[in-house]
Amino acid sequence: MSDPDKHSDTTGEADNAREEVAQTEPARAPLPDVEGLAHTMSPVDLPEPDQPLPNPLAWTFTVIATAGIFLALFNSGSIRSWSYELKPSPVSEHVVSASEGWFNVTSSAGLEVPVDAMRGWWKGVQNARFPGQDPTPQTETGPEAEAPEPVQ
Amino acid sequence: MLFPTLTFGWFFLAVFLATWSLQRSNEWRKILLLAASWVFYGAWDWRFVALLILSGILNWGAARLILASGDNERARKAWLILGIVLNLLILGFFKYYGFFMEQVSATLHAIGWERDLYIMEVILPVGVSFFTFQGMSYVIDVFRRQTAPASLLDMTLLMSFFPHLVAGPIVRASHLIPQFKEAPRITRGMAAMGVLLIVWGLFKKSVVASELAINFVDPVFFDPSAHSPTDLTFAAYGYAVQIYCDFSAYSDMAIGLAALLGYRFPHNFNQPYRARSLQDFWRRWHISLSSWLRDYLYISLGGSRHGLTRLCLALGTTMLLGGLWHGASWNFVIWGALHGGVLAIERLWREFKPKTWPALPAFLGIIITFHIVLLGWIFFRSHTFADAMAFLGGLGGSAESALLTPLMLGLIVFGMALHALPPRAIQNVAIKVRAMPGVLVGLGIGVLILIIDSMRPEGVAPFIYYQF
Numbered sequence: 001m002s003d004p005d006k007h008s009d010t011t012g013e014a015d016n017a018r019e020e021v022a023q024t025e026p027a028r029a030p031l032p033d034v035e036g037l038a039h040t041m042s043p044v045d046l047p048e049p050d051q052p053l054p055n056p057l058a059w060t061f062t063v064i065a066t067a068g069i070f071l072a073l074f075n076s077g078s079i080r081s082w083s084y085e086l087k088p089s090p091v092s093e094h095v096v097s098a099s100e101g102w103f104n105v106t107s108s109a110g111l112e113v114p115v116d117a118m119r120g121w122w123k124g125v126q127n128a129r130f131p132g133q134d135p136t137p138q139t140e141t142g143p144e145a146e147a148p149e150p151v152q
Numbered sequence: 153m154l155f156p157t158l159t160f161g162w163f164f165l166a167v168f169l170a171t172w173s174l175q176r177s178n179e180w181r182k183i184l185l186l187a188a189s190w191v192f193y194g195a196w197d198w199r200f201v202a203l204l205i206l207s208g209i210l211n212w213g214a215a216r217l218i219l220a221s222g223d224n225e226r227a228r229k230a231w232l233i234l235g236i237v238l239n240l241l242i243l244g245f246f247k248y249y250g251f252f253m254e255q256v257s258a259t260l261h262a263i264g265w266e267r268d269l270y271i272m273e274v275i276l277p278v279g280v281s282f283f284t285f286q287g288m289s290y291v292i293d294v295f296r297r298q299t300a301p302a303s304l305l306d307m308t309l310l311m312s313f314f315p316h317l318v319a320g321p322i323v324r325a326s327h328l329i330p331q332f333k334e335a336p337r338i339t340r341g342m343a344a345m346g347v348l349l350i351v352w353g354l355f356k357k358s359v360v361a362s363e364l365a366i367n368f369v370d371p372v373f374f375d376p377s378a379h380s381p382t383d384l385t386f387a388a389y390g391y392a393v394q395i396y397c398d399f400s401a402y403s404d405m406a407i408g409l410a411a412l413l414g415y416r417f418p419h420n421f422n423q424p425y426r427a428r429s430l431q432d433f434w435r436r437w438h439i440s441l442s443s444w445l446r447d448y449l450y451i452s453l454g455g456s457r458h459g460l461t462r463l464c465l466a467l468g469t470t471m472l473l474g475g476l477w478h479g480a481s482w483n484f485v486i487w488g489a490l491h492g493g494v495l496a497i498e499r500l501w502r503e504f505k506p507k508t509w510p511a512l513p514a515f516l517g518i519i520i521t522f523h524i525v526l527l528g529w530i531f532f533r534s535h536t537f538a539d540a541m542a543f544l545g546g547l548g549g550s551a552e553s554a555l556l557t558p559l560m561l562g563l564i565v566f567g568m569a570l571h572a573l574p575p576r577a578i579q580n581v582a583i584k585v586r587a588m589p590g591v592l593v594g595l596g597i598g599v600l601i602l603i604i605d606s607m608r609p610e611g612v613a614p615f616i617y618y619q620f
Contacts, residue, residue, distance in 0.1 A: 041327070042416035043349065043407055046341035046583055053340040057172060059590045060343040060412065064168070066594020067601065075602050082158040118606035124171075126367075127560045 208308035211287035279318030296441030336414025357401035370503030393567030
């Protein structure tokens, strides 16, 4: 830490800078949030709850673990696709084999059905056209669109 | 390693478990975070990890030398200038060397010196603009005695911390170093906001921004002359939505990831397209950069202390340099000049508007401001000035659209409608979520990620701001 006296010696300079900011930006943006949440230091600053909420870390672990297990069960296809993108190596061979095995287990139990149904519905939304519109427009995409990194 | 990938998911899970298991030693926790951040950065190119470390040491060293100079203002200023110059040299070399040499070569050709110059191919390190600006702000803040000096570990972690390393927010030392000094704590509110911001960012990036980019905006901007005025018009609106959803998604995810590790990052976006003036826009868009430019550039250029002419010059110069910060291209210069020019006009209008004249209605201010921003985005997105002019030349009139599908129109409307939501919508959801059982919240998050994953296109394009 620096000597606090040195800080006090130059608080005037800091104050000048702050004053300058205030002069430059004389009026704050008319934010519609009158209760002050948008003025907090961070978006993750929430008002304190009326009752203290216990075990925050355990709660966070539970949320992440539950979401992870849910996705491992219902979206094993994505894990398999991800494993195919790994650089070939003895380790990645094991990963591919394990992810394929897991995919076979979950799909044989019908757990891939919801995500497949969702993908089918979304495909329909993507393919929808306005009346009279060419059903398959040509899209010459250019370098940006060709660039996506093929990872899952 | 991109946020919306499973590779990053595994990485973050490992970091999350490891850091919270080191709660007893904050120093070891920070060392682990630093090592993880270097692994994250090294996933692009290991060579540039050395640059990141060097940059951290350089800024830490410059700040130490400023402190060691005590009350010798001359020496303090000399170390400050040296620190800034070294930072600018790093930034300038990687970002502007190629552009500069091309301009020199073109000039020499124009005056008849026909020899080809050897122009070295320089790879742009991801996020160099962000971590350089972050380092510079630390040195300047120490000089101004606005922040306490940081240890080498804290300083290198400030610059390398992986959630904000490659595309911001530009987190000031005064905001993050005090957090590093204490063992982080997490609340259920922070965690709820963290997971919600991550899922929300995932949706904006993977579904809205990617879908618009791949199937509409990129094809139109690639060859504007091949598309109808309707497609061009909607592609401009589409890009406005795409860049907002892309960039704000990165910020949301960065803020959310940091929150899950126990750190609080500042706001970076606040519904920018509902701004009533360009000044208001810059208080809502990339807030960490605009406040950086204001505090370290605009004020240093004189700000409002030396009259209206100097103020307008400072505004113009700040925005021009803000444009060049994005890269060495005339289109970025035009983008910056447009913003600087309109900011100056707004300022003059405020000064000289007759008091009897009524104020502009809010909705009109929003529409005008948005369309000025939209004009800027056309230059920002186009590869060359000629492309931008071809795009603008093709606007107007009406013709059938080949690419504008109901989905594209829906996404554009959705992206704009986000700006009409209550500003604290996510916080209000988080307040409810934090009181729910963890298993229920986890299931809800799992369902949402499953839906997003089934909607997103194959593969993940890098975030737009990775190139800056």
